[in-house]
Amino acid sequence: MANPTHRHSRSRRDKRRANWKGETPNLTACPECKEPKQPHRACTKCGAYNGRKVLEVVSK
Numbered sequence: 001m002a003n004p005t006h007r008h009s010r011s012r013r014d015k016r017r018a019n020w021k022g023e024t025p026n027l028t029a030c031p032e033c034k035e036p037k038q039p040h041r042a043c044t045k046c047g048a049y050n051g052r053k054v055l056e057v058v059s060k
């Protein structure tokens with residue numbers, strides 16, 4: 001089985017991880033309330049999906 005021949009230094013490992021960033025999620029405007037929402041997800045502000053209310057929005 002493929003195996004690393006040499007162990008990389010801590011510095012090399014940390015330099016690799018320094019480039020790692022999470023991806024920012026895509027956002028589109030909700031057709032109901034125009035709030036930004038993730039595509040293919042029900043809107044978190046008004047609970048609408050596909051022109052229909054599918055979620056009860058609990059707001060404090």
Ligand SMILES: [Zn+2]
Binds near residue numbers: 035047048
């Ligand atoms: Zn909405």
